[in-house]
Amino acid sequence: xxxxxxxxxxxxxxxxxxxxxxxxxxxxxxxxxxxxxxxxxxxxxxxxxxxxxxxxxxxxxxxxxxxxxxxxxxxxxxxxxxxxxxxxxxxxxxxxxxxxxxxxxxxxxxxxxxxxxxxxxxxxxxxxxxxxxxxxxxxxxxxxxxxxxxxxxxxxxxxxxxxxxxxxxxxxxxxxxxxxxxxxxxxxxxxxxxxxxxxxxxxxxxxxxxxxxxxxxxxxxxxxxxxxxxxxxxxxxxxxxxxxxxxxxxxxx
Amino acid sequence: xxxxxxxxxxxxxxxxxxxxxxxxxxxxxxxxxxxxxxxxxxxxxxxxxxxxxxxxxxxxxxxxxxxxxxxxxxxxxxxxxxxxxxxxxxxxxxxxxxxxxxxxxxxxxxxxxxxxxxxxxxxxxxxxxxxxxxxxxxxxxxxxxxxxxxxxxxxxxxxxxxx
Numbered sequence: 503x504x505x506x507x508x509x510x511x512x513x514x515x516x517x518x519x520x521x522x523x524x525x526x527x528x529x530x531x532x533x534x535x536x537x538x539x540x541x542x543x544x545x546x547x548x549x550x551x552x553x554x555x556x557x558x559x560x561x562x563x564x565x566x567x568x569x570x571x572x573x574x575x576x577x578x579x580x581x582x583x584x585x586x587x588x589x590x591x592x593x594x595x596x597x598x599x600x601x602x603x604x605x606x607x608x609x610x611x612x613x614x615x616x617x618x619x620x621x622x623x624x625x626x627x628x629x630x631x632x633x634x635x636x637x638x639x640x641x642x643x644x645x646x647x648x649x650x651x652x653x654x655x656x657x658x659x660x661x662x663x664x665x666x667x668x669x670x671x672x673x674x675x676x677x678x679x680x681x682x683x684x685x686x687x688x689x690x691x692x693x694x695x696x697x698x699x700x701x702x703x704x705x706x707x708x709x710x711x712x713x714x715x716x717x718x719x720x721x722x723x724x725x726x727x728x729x730x731x732x733x734x735x736x737x738x739x740x741x742x743x744x745x746x747x748x749x750x751x752x753x754x755x
Numbered sequence: 756x757x758x759x760x761x762x763x764x765x766x767x768x769x770x771x772x773x774x775x776x777x778x779x780x781x782x783x784x785x786x787x788x789x790x791x792x793x794x795x796x797x798x799x800x801x802x803x804x805x806x807x808x809x810x811x812x813x814x815x816x817x818x819x820x821x822x823x824x825x826x827x828x829x830x831x832x833x834x835x836x837x838x839x840x841x842x843x844x845x846x847x848x849x850x851x852x853x854x855x856x857x858x859x860x861x862x863x864x865x866x867x868x869x870x871x872x873x874x875x876x877x878x879x880x881x882x883x884x885x886x887x888x889x890x891x892x893x894x895x896x897x898x899x900x901x902x903x904x905x906x907x908x909x910x911x912x913x914x915x916x917x918x
Contacts, residue, residue: 509832509907516833517840520824524816531785532812538788539812541805664793703790734787 536744537737540668637700637714640727642735645699655692657700659713660733670701670736678709678716685721694722704734766905769898770825776895777822777838784815791815798848799857817841835903842896849889857885 532538648654649672658665658673665675676688692698698717702709710728717723729735784791792811800807817837824834881887 513833513836516830517836520817520820520830520833520837521813524813524820527820528813528816531816532788535788539792539808540789541808661793661797663796664790667793667796668789703787733789737789 536741637711637718637726637728639711639730640699642729642731642739645727645729646739648697648699654697654699657688657698657713658733659700659702659709660707664703668733670733673701676700676713678713685716689717689721689723695724697725697727698723699727699729701729701732701736704732705730707732766902770828770831770902773838773895773898773902774822774825777818777825781815781819781822784811784818788812788815797857798852799855800848800851814841832903832906835899835906839896839899839903842892842899845892846889846896849885849892852885853889 645654645656649656649670656670656673657676658669659676659678660669661677661679662675665673665677669675674688676684698714700710700714700717702713710732714726714728717726731738788811792808795807795811796804802810818841821834821837821841824830825838
């Protein structure tokens with residue numbers, strides 16, 4: 503009959519085996535996972551920076567979108583709020599050449615609406631406050647070319663620690679819990695004419711929509727969209743891309 | 756016969772429930788490793804980033820293995836000891852976050868599969884709060900201790916241990 507000491511030693515050995523096996527499986531899985539945890543050599547002294555500092559540090563990288571959006575507005579006054587456009591899934595900028603939407607019937611309907619109203623440009627700047635608008639949904643596939651061209655400001659609405667753990671390259675952290683001063687700093691830095699796209703975790707996350715609505719309704723941004731697929735959609739795209747690259751890679755002799 | 760088997764049935768159900776909870780937590784963390792790492796950062800624990808990254812990589816697999824073992828009733832005592840260690844760590848982490856007033860998502864479970872985040876955002880937010888996570892971990896710790904006591908004290912050790 504085995505005594506307590508044998509029982510304890512057996513349990514300890516098995517617990518150790520579980521931990522060692524978890525260690526091996528975890529490292530192997532993470533190494534093979536393109537969207538796994540990225541090892542960082544930074545120490546704990548690298549505390550998360552406040553949103554103001556984050557915005558300031560990225561201001562040099564985000565001046566281009568602001569300038570471009572200003573140029574676009576000056577060259578194409580119809581880019582501003584076309585209140586006559588039918589409120590379908592198309593965002594206000596659906597009729598412009600730089601529309602983030604694919605060429606669906608929404609573009610055709612928006613174009614027809616604008617064509618039938620030649621004086622639309624003069625009607626776009628009403629003296630009274632415009633009716634409340636909401637942020638429109640978009641996808642990573644539509645966002646990617648705009649981001650590459652520097653025509654949008656990409657905002658990460660997730661909590662800052664999650665942003666620091668991993669975010670879409672080029673995204674600025676502006677969590678939902680940011681202070682009004684931080685939102686105002688973002689507004690001042692990019693201007694309300696900037697094309698802003700907000701994302702959060704995935705399709706189950708509604709933070710990006712709320713931040714998008716807040717930017718429109720409280721801070722006067724004209725063109726704000728939110729990525730429905732969120733960071734997870736970007737990760738899946740990265741995963742697909744890595745698989746494609748692996749298949750296309752020539753076999754080394 | 757029925758009276759004798761009822762307590763055993765209850766213990767089995769509790770063991771299965773604990774196993775399912777551990778599996779669900781493990782799969783949620785493995786599916787969103789970066790999100791889980793962010794949640795670990797959010798607890799503001801006094802450890803280096805490298806150690807926290809290692810924890811984020813290893814911990815889901817400990818949960819997965821323990822969950823499978825509990826469901827299969829294999830190495831059950833060892834799995835319960837591991838689970839107790841995990842729950843104790845979770846209690847300390849969520850407890851200190853709650854005391855410090857950190858407003859963070861637990862990052863433990865993916866509520867999307869129940870549609871809670873979409874249909875009931877308020878309920879989802881409550882279920883993801885640190886306070887709820889603390890009391891949930893307290894309940895899971897109690898269940899683990901309950902099962903462990905049953906396996907190690909009430910039942911003969913030689914009759915229950917498996918090779």
